[in-house]
Amino acid sequence: xxxxxxxxxxxxxxxxxxxxxxxxxxxxxxxxxxxxxxxxxxxxxxxxxxxxxxxxxxxxxxxxxxxxxxxxxxxxxxxxxxxxxxxxxxxxxxxxxxxxxxxxxxxxxxxxxxxxxxxxxxxxxxxxxxxxxxxxxxxxxxxxxxxxxxxxxxxxxxxxxxxxxxxxxxxxxxxxxxxxxxxxxxxxxxxxxxxxxxxxxxxxxxxxxxxxxxxxxxxxxxxxxxxxxxxxxxxxxxxxxxxxxxxxxxxxxxxxxxxxxxxxxxxxxxxxxxxxxxxxxxxxxxxxxxxxxxxxxxxxxxxxxxxxxxxxxxxxxxxxxxxxxxxxxxxxxxxxxxxxxxxxxxxxxxxxxxxxxxxxxxxxxxxxxxxxxxxxxxxxxxxxxxxx
Amino acid sequence: xxxxxxxxxxxxxxxxxxxxxxxxxxxxxxxxxxxxxxxxxxxxxxxxxxxxxxxxxxxxxxxxxxxxxxxxxxxxxxxxxxxxxxxxxxxxxxxxxxxxxxxxxxxxxxxxxxxxxxxxxxxxxxxxxxxxxxxxxxxxxxxxxxxxxxxxxxxxxxxxxxxxxxxxxxxxxxxxxxxxxxxxxxxxxxxxxxxxxxxxxxxxxxxxxxxxxxxxxxxxxxxxxxxxxxxxxxxxxxxxxxxxxxxxxxxxxxxxxxxxxxxxxxxxxxxxxxxxxxxxxxxxxxxxxxxxxxxxxxxxxxxxxxxxxxxxxxxxxxxxxxxxxxxxxxxxxxxxxxxx
Numbered sequence: 001x002x003x004x005x006x007x008x009x010x011x012x013x014x015x016x017x018x019x020x021x022x023x024x025x026x027x028x029x030x031x032x033x034x035x036x037x038x039x040x041x042x043x044x045x046x047x048x049x050x051x052x053x054x055x056x057x058x059x060x061x062x063x064x065x066x067x068x069x070x071x072x073x074x075x076x077x078x079x080x081x082x083x084x085x086x087x088x089x090x091x092x093x094x095x096x097x098x099x100x101x102x103x104x105x106x107x108x109x110x111x112x113x114x115x116x117x118x119x120x121x122x123x124x125x126x127x128x129x130x131x132x133x134x135x136x137x138x139x140x141x142x143x144x145x146x147x148x149x150x151x152x153x154x155x156x157x158x159x160x161x162x163x164x165x166x167x168x169x170x171x172x173x174x175x176x177x178x179x180x181x182x183x184x185x186x187x188x189x190x191x192x193x194x195x196x197x198x199x200x201x202x203x204x205x206x207x208x209x210x211x212x213x214x215x216x217x218x219x220x221x222x223x224x225x226x227x228x229x230x231x232x233x234x235x236x237x238x239x240x241x242x243x244x245x246x247x248x249x250x251x252x253x254x255x256x257x258x259x260x261x262x263x264x265x266x267x268x269x270x271x272x273x274x275x276x277x278x279x280x281x282x283x284x285x286x287x288x289x290x291x292x293x294x295x296x297x298x299x300x301x302x303x304x305x306x307x308x309x310x311x312x313x314x315x316x317x318x319x320x321x322x323x324x325x326x327x328x329x330x331x332x333x334x335x336x337x338x339x340x341x342x343x344x345x346x347x348x349x350x351x352x353x354x355x356x357x358x359x360x361x362x363x364x365x366x367x368x369x370x371x372x373x374x375x376x377x378x379x380x381x382x383x384x385x386x387x388x
Numbered sequence: 389x390x391x392x393x394x395x396x397x398x399x400x401x402x403x404x405x406x407x408x409x410x411x412x413x414x415x416x417x418x419x420x421x422x423x424x425x426x427x428x429x430x431x432x433x434x435x436x437x438x439x440x441x442x443x444x445x446x447x448x449x450x451x452x453x454x455x456x457x458x459x460x461x462x463x464x465x466x467x468x469x470x471x472x473x474x475x476x477x478x479x480x481x482x483x484x485x486x487x488x489x490x491x492x493x494x495x496x497x498x499x500x501x502x503x504x505x506x507x508x509x510x511x512x513x514x515x516x517x518x519x520x521x522x523x524x525x526x527x528x529x530x531x532x533x534x535x536x537x538x539x540x541x542x543x544x545x546x547x548x549x550x551x552x553x554x555x556x557x558x559x560x561x562x563x564x565x566x567x568x569x570x571x572x573x574x575x576x577x578x579x580x581x582x583x584x585x586x587x588x589x590x591x592x593x594x595x596x597x598x599x600x601x602x603x604x605x606x607x608x609x610x611x612x613x614x615x616x617x618x619x620x621x622x623x624x625x626x627x628x629x630x631x632x633x634x635x636x637x638x639x640x641x642x643x644x645x646x647x648x649x650x651x652x653x654x655x656x657x658x659x660x661x662x663x664x665x666x667x668x669x670x671x672x673x674x675x676x677x678x679x680x681x682x683x684x685x686x687x688x689x690x691x692x693x694x695x696x697x698x699x700x701x702x703x704x705x706x707x708x709x710x711x712x713x714x715x716x717x718x719x720x721x722x723x724x725x726x727x728x
Contacts, residue, residue, distance in 0.1 A: 001397065001455065002390045003645045003652070069389055257723060272723055275716045282715025285722055286642065286663035293641035294634075300389050314634040371623070377633055378626035382606050385621040 005296070009073035012055070012066065016077035019050055024083050032084050033343075036206035039087030039120065039159050047088070048117035054092055061099075062115035068302035072244055072295065079247025080254075087120050087159050089243070094121040094167045094186070097236050101224055110165075110186070121186070124154040124168040124210065125233070131155075131365075132372050134169065135179045135230060139212065141170035148172075148222070150187060150215040156366070157210040160196045163189055166210065167236075168217075173227050182229030186221040187212070203359035237368065245319035246291025248363070249326055252356050253284045256330050259349040280333050284326045291319035310381035317373035320363040327356035391641070397459060404460050407436060408467040414693055420470035423548075424556040425525045430471040439499055442477035447484035447492075448499060454585060458592040458647035465596030465704075468696055472504060472522035472556065474589040479505040479530055482582040483569075486537060491569045494528060494539055503527040505539070507582055509708050512562045519707050523558030524548035531562070532579035535572030540565055553703025554696075584658050587665035587714065588650060590705050591643040594665070597704075598636045598672035601697040605629055605679025612684075619682065628678045635671035643668050662718030666711040672701035 005013075023046045032038055047053040056071040057063025066074070078085055095114040098106050113119045130136035139152025150170060157166060165186045173181030189196075193215040199207045224232040260272040260281060271277050294315035298308035330353035331338035342351025364370050378384045393401060411432050420426040442457055443449025457477055464473050476498075483495040483505065497503045506526035508517040511533050520529055523546050530539050546558035570578060606629060609620030619625050646664035650657045676698040680687035687694050708714070 001393055001644060001648055003648050005389050261723060272720075275713075278716035278719040279712035280715075282663060282666065282717070282719035282722070283712070285659070285719060286667040286715060289645070289660070289663060290638035290642050290667060293645065294638060296389065297391060297637075297641065300391055311637075314637055317630075318634050318638060371627065374627040374630035375623070377630035378620075382620075382626075382629055382633055384606070384610065384626045384629070385618050387621050387623060388617050 003293075005069055005073050009070045012070050013073040013077055016052075016074045019047070019052060020077060020081045020083060023047075024081055028084070029082070033204065036200060036204045037159070037162065038084045038205060039162050040084045041162070043084055044087060044120075045117045048115075053088060053117060054095075054115050057092075057115065061111060068299040069296070072299040075244040076247055076250075076292070076295075079244045080250040082248070082251055087122075087162060090123050090159065090167075091119070091121045093236060094123070094165075097167075097232060098186075098223060100235060101232065103220070105220055106186070106223065119164040120159060120162050121165045121167055122157055122159045122163040122189075124157055124166040124187070126155045128153055128155050128209070132369050134233060135182060137169045137171060137182060139168065139170045141168075141172050141183060141185060141217075143172075143219075144216075146219050147216050148185065148219065150185070150193075150212045150217060152212050154210045154212070156199070156207045157196070158205070158207040160189060160208045160210050161198070161206075165189060167223070168212075169229055169233065172229075176227070179230045181227055182233075183226050184223045184229045184232045185217050186223055187215060187217045188221075191215065202361055203355070205359075205362065243295070245295035245315045246288050246322070248356060248359070249284065249288045249291060249319065249323050252323070252326060252330065252352055253281065253288055255349045255352045256284070256333070257281060259334075277333060280329055284322075284329070287318075287322040287326065291315070291322055294318055310377055313368070313373040313376040314381075316367060317370050317377070320360065321370060323356060324360035324364055327353055327360050331357050391644075393459065397456065400456055401459050401463065404436075404463040407432075408463050408469060412467045412469045414468075414696070417468045417470060417696060421554050422550075423524070424470050424551075424554045425472070425522075426470045427525075429469060430525075433469075433471050433473060434502065438473055439476055439480050442480050443484045443495070443499065444481075447495060449480070449484065453647075454588055454650040455644065455647040458588060458644065461589040461592040462596040462599075462643075465593030466600045468597070468700055470554070470556075472506060472525060474586065474593060475506040475522040475526070476504055478582050478586045478589065479507040481585060482507060482530055482537075482578060483539075485581070486569045486574075486578055488569060490539060490567050494530075494569075497528075505530060507531070507586070508560070509583065509586065515562050517560040517562060519549060519551075519557045520546070520560050521707055522556055523560050524556040529560055530569070530582075531566075532575060533562075533566075535576040536568055537570040537575030537578055538562075538566045539569050540567070551703060553700045553706075555703060555707070557707060580658070583708075584661040585650070586708070587661040588643070588646050590708070591639070591646060591661075591664040591668040594668035594672040594701065594705060595636070595639045595643045597697055597701050598632075598639055598668065598675040601672065601676040601679045601694065601701065602629065602632050602636050604694050604697070605632070605675070605682050608679070609682050625682050628682070632671075632675040632678045635674050639664075639668045639671040656722075658721035659718050662714045662721060665705060665708075666714035666718065669701075669705040669711045669714065672697075676701040 028040050028043050055064040055066040059065045091114050095111055098110050125134050141148045141150050166189050168185045168187045172183040193213045195211040197209045199209050260277050263271050298311050301308045334348050337348045340347040342355040441450040441452040445451040483491045498505045504526040505528040506522040508520045508531035546560045548558050612619050642664040646660035649660045680694045680698045686692050
């Protein structure tokens with residue numbers, strides 16, 4: 001047994017830190033905060049220039065051929081620094097799906113542009129009437145010669161306003177059971193019939209509701225088989241659960257530890273000497289260690305050729321629930337000051353606990369809710385029977 | 389990174405898993421409920437070399453790493469073994485590190501003569517060492533008093549205390565027969581390191597308790613039917629077990645990492661020891677609580693084994709203190725390191 005990530009990973013982690021020091025400027029952070037958009041084109045292109053957009057991809061496709069643990073070490077730094085990564089995440093996930101099951105034409109059209117930072121791809125799975133029950137999507141795609149006509153709505157199409165394509169899950173056959181009548185398309189967003197309506201969230205993050213009225217997409221942009229969309233989704237969702245975990249909690253704890261080291265209570269005692277403060281910090285530190293380890297286990301499994309399914313669900317479930325618990329606990333720890341808004345100059349520790357108290361509620365939902373993860377763990381991990 | 393045990397580590401796990409399966413079936417645990425101690429089992433463990441392995445070769449032992457001991461502790465916890473394994477190992481390692489004539493003699497009594505030395509986790513209060521682990525069955529106790537590391541023959545000073553976790557604990561009155569092993573400046577850090585090691589081994593024992601508790605619960609809810617379906621198909625049950633399974637997997641990772649760090653990452657050893665013990669305490673409690681409850685009324689019956697796990701998951705670590713106290717100690721270790 002060895003818990004070191006290895007020298008290559010640690011060197012690469014250092015490279016991530018240097019990149020972040022230079023490019024994750026106060027201005028980038030402030031823009032994220034002010035607009036709620038967790039994508040920044042300058043930051044995105046700087047990653048491309050440094051060859052750091054997709055380090056896990058093969059060199060001939062624009063990556064560095066890094067293994068899963070090296071990539072994880074790198075991404076842990078991005079996550080715990082609070083860097084804008086949503087756009088990269090969705091773009092690479094879809095590019096990865098295309099790389100695995102796309103046509104040669106699709107690969108030529110999409111992969112070089114995605115990895116050169118030219119285009120952004122967002123996800124269009126969730127609808128106003130379906131979230132966890134992804135396969136219940138009602139957005140219709142109807143064949144029209146060499147094209148398809150799309151009609152419907154997608155919810156939480158984050159970054160659509162920045163993006164070139166939406167990876168859209170649509171119903172192509174209403175006569176068969178719901179999982180068997182779905183097809184995925186790469187729909188160009190900048191065309192008539194697409195309407196993007198901003199939606200603002202609890203954390204200040206901006207997302208969108210997108211409407212599709214007689215939107216045309218060429219059959220060459222259909223990903224996978226007709227009515228084979230569920231298979232494509234299965235591939236995609238596995239990628240989504242194998243990223244870094246716990247970075248937000250690491251960032252939160254760092255700020256709370258600085259607060260504890262740098263402030264005193266009413267009696268003049270350093271907060272860090274207060275057993276209650278120590279216990280809260282320690283509990284979070286233990287949880288963060290576990291979050292990191294659960295995610296690292298996935299990368300380690302990937303390196304040995306396995307596809308982490310249940311392990312990925314555990315990592316996502318644990319880390320997001322831990323962030324929700326800790327952020328509430330740290331608002332409490334700060335006392336009444338804990339409620340000061342992170343946008344107000346009087347906020348304690350930059351208001352980071354207040355911010356994450358709101359932010360965490362997104363994380364326990366997107367990428368598969370905690371309940372969906374528990375179903376996966378119970379059924380596939382523990383072998384419990386499915387509900388009747 | 390490699391999360392798989394090495395070939396040698398796997399052999400160790402297999403050997404002790406087989407040993408406990410044979411020598412410590414659950415009936416033996418039940419037979420020892422009142423005393424918390426099975427002298428035959430302990431003698432067999434001594435024959436396996438559990439104390440010799442814990443001590444460095446320079447002190448006459450076999451020089452196992454803390455990670456090796458942790459892998460054994462996991463099996464020990466899994467089988468709820470009524471034998472003073474962890475206490476004996478921690479005390480032996482402490483004596484070996486303490487050095488000095490008195491400690492060397494005490495260690496030799498322990499390794500060669502089959503006597504048992506244990507360690508008190510707290511200093512004496514009003515002249516009494518409270519709830520000393522294995523205090524009811526040990527011959528000698530090491531404790532720390534005002535930083536001085538002391539050793540005392542227990543003789544008739546101990547009073548056995550019946551308790552939640554069926555542990556052979558005792559309240560031990562300290563008197564002038566206690567001998568100093570090391571003065572205050574040397575004693576305190578030696579003692580703190582012993583506490584760290586106890587936490588690591590306890591974390592791994594709790595991992596075993598949590599993992600086995602989860603298995604008992606999962607097996608039960610697959611078989612038991614209600615409302616025309618196996619109860620494991622109900623999300624109210626399945627989700628509680630999914631959380632427990634996640635906590636147990638997390639326990640395994642952090643408990644083993646803490647043991648590994650003792651030899652491989654000294655800067656984080658104290659921090660990880662405390663954090664892992666706090667985490668594994670809560671995870672074992674969660675897993676055993678869920679599993680007991682999903683047994684329904686049967687879980688409340690003495691006849692079903694899950695109650696044996698439920699009680700120990702709470703009681704074994706509690707002789708040090710509640711999880712918050714472990715977390716606080718871990719945070720202090722972590723922040724002192726950050727500062728320095």
